Amino acid sequence: MQEHSKLLADESIGKLLLKLSAPATIGMMVQALYNLVDTIFVGQALGENSIQGIAGISIAFPIMMIGMAIALAIGIGGSSVISRALGEKNIEKAENTMGNILSLIGVSSILITIIGSILIVPMLKLFGATDTILPYSLDYLSIILYGSVFFIYALAMNNVVRAEGNAKVAMYTMIASAGLNIILDPLFIFALDMGIKGAAIATVIAQAVGAFYLVHYFATGKSILRFHTRHLKLNIGIVKEIVAIGLSPLTRNASSSLMVIVLNNALAVYGGDIAIAIFGVINRLFMFAFMPMFGVIQGLQPIVGYNYGAKNFDRVKQSVRLSIAITTAMSIAGFLLLFLFPEQLFSVFSSDQELIYSGKYATRIMVIAVPLVGFQIVGASFYQAIGKARPSFILSMSRQLLFLIPLVIILPHFFQLTGIWMAFPLSDSLSFLITLIMINKEFRLLNNDILPE
Template sequence: MTDNKKNLEKENISNLLLRLSVPAIIGMMIQATYNITDTIFVGRALGENGVYAIGGLAVAFPVQMIIMATALAIGIGGASIISRSIGKNDVDRAERTFGNVILLVFISSIGIIVFGTIYLSPILQAFGATDAILPYSYDYLQIILYGTFFFSFALAVNSIVRAEGNANIAMYSMIISAGLNILLDPLFIFGFGMGIRGAAYATVISQIICAMYLINYYVGGKSIIKFRLKNLKPDLGIVNEISAIGISPFVRQGSSSIVVIVLNNVLVIYGGDVSVAVFGIMSRLLMFTIMPVLGIVHGLQPIIGFNYGAKNYDRVIQSVKLSASVASGISFAGFLLLFLFPEQLMNIFTSDKILIEEGISAIRISVLALPFVGFQIIGSALYQSIGKARPSFILSMSRQVFFLIPLVIILPRFFELNGVWIAFPISDLLAFALTFTMVSRELKSLNIEEV
């Protein structure tokens, strides 16, 4: 038994979760820092046009989220199979899954690049780009699309690395990508005077370097599973299972993209370009506060997957309860930060008084139910990790599709612009109630099976 496998099976849950989560949290926080600094640099570099540039990033973001959703669906679906296969000592199936993950990443990337390049302008207009915002979103996304394969490869393979229990390599890859991006941003944006296009070039270059680092990890023979060319042959059983499990993270990320599209279009109606820019800033701040929870999820998934595959259900229950408590604490801390200091945070991005004033109100309303979000994320991760596609799909759909989108469309008719922001806490509360009910039943079921 390798050290990673032994640790997943025997190590104290709190120590194991800490050891696997901390590297992921560090990597995710650096990634979140990049998302924020990218917006800050773009907003500051373009002066009076900074509002439109930030709006351009906000409109381009749904496309990036679709790319991310596709890569995460492949990576998380494959990682779930791989962690359970390792738990059953079926290394051959784990390696065949890895090969199919690489193949699916390549095929999906080509499709995204071709379709996105041909229909870029209509897509951005449909996503809420006004005449003032469109040139900025187009310039940025046109470059980002060409880095699709490297971005998708890094995201998907990172999930595989974590499935092996090697959290440090996953952390280093995120640090390389985000850290290099942070360093290159001011060079390309200010030094070369490239503005928003410079931000895109910095992103693509850093993604290429990250992908090369991960390739070296597997080629260097340091991993539990090996990359073999013969495993690039499609295995329909594995592809179907990846798709069944991956549909949940795809829907979660993809529905987030749909939410952003709906929000951008509603905000244009009720608030204009300034409101779109406010949402662009607010979404990055929310992402920053949630990233540590996602780091916990990355540490949690291999623990659940391995022990569920090995039928160690008590360890599954322990890890879920512990991670849910920690995630809830992090969500509450994020709520305090955003609710108490919105003005200070907005001032980091812009000096536009109208943008800052609207941002303060939007943030304070939107984060009212943020303390409940951590548990939602852990609940969805539970079902992904044990390979139960249907409940994972339901939970992934609940907050974004079942609750938030309808509320964003309906509430502004009664409360105008504030109705958009009010939709966030209401949907969070409803999603929490559903998640709590489903997860409680699942844990009771696992407890019975353990006995």
């Protein structure tokens, strides 16, 4: 514990951020690559039905995001509490928090599996599955639901590992599960001729391996945190703190699912199955472009959380400024890749010329404001790390709930399908302005060494 604490307190910010974020970034990139490869294999395997297959995964994914949202809420909320507790040298609270995280993982996994299995068809239809897409979505999601416990445990506990400053273990977990998934996909999809079901089975097996790797890490005493059965009993104070901080990522990810309900239903009206498939591909490409930024903020959060708890505000400001510079550079690189080469990227997923041509047109509209995204991501994560739930909640909900969903509803009345694509850069620009105003206000307080209320 002393070694990790010394690093978070004394190591130069540049070296520390690199040390903590590089493993997370590598892990996130491998995860994003797996998501791309998964969709590519399905598109190639289904041939003339590639549009329905890609659209089927695209419909199922936001439902999976609900489970991921809950896992990230538990993990990010809990890791924020743990980081600040370690900064305050309160090891008992940190270990108590970890025990509460495990209990929340167990309860949420059971509820998601049961409720999801009962309501699977109505949920898929709600998320925009047409009669031609529904069979593919159903084949995929019905298998994924039974692996919920592995997804939730791995996502949540990876954040705990990062909170104690052991980013390499989190990286190994993500690389192991994503790498195995990439290997198993062709085996189940092509060799065993299981199609889209094979993609789901490969995903569940790979996530289970990642989860068991983390179980081994904690069980063998490699963590600075120790597991005690008494900490499984939920502590109302700790749970409230986890929920308060976790509400921000929960809202962001849940609002993504709500956004997809509105978006897919609008796409079905104005563009049909092919428009839903186009968004599915673009969403995967966006994830690949944005994942390195999330790796940076996963390295940033324990630095900010620890030093904020230790009232070392200069290190907090340095780390946030450096992260903004790095993520903005990444945003610009992602913009250039997606704007200059959309045709080549779409052709990897399918040989359907209409999908490729229409996807090229949509991508070049949607990416216009991507250079602003890195700043938004750092802003929301900064508030999560310092335990300020309300501003983090506002920033998390601003892009999708306040701006994107209303624009997706309004703009198609004037610009048809193009209006849906236009909603993305407009919402990114508006969210950027709100983030800029709030971060400037917070930094004025930190510049005066005032502990924000």
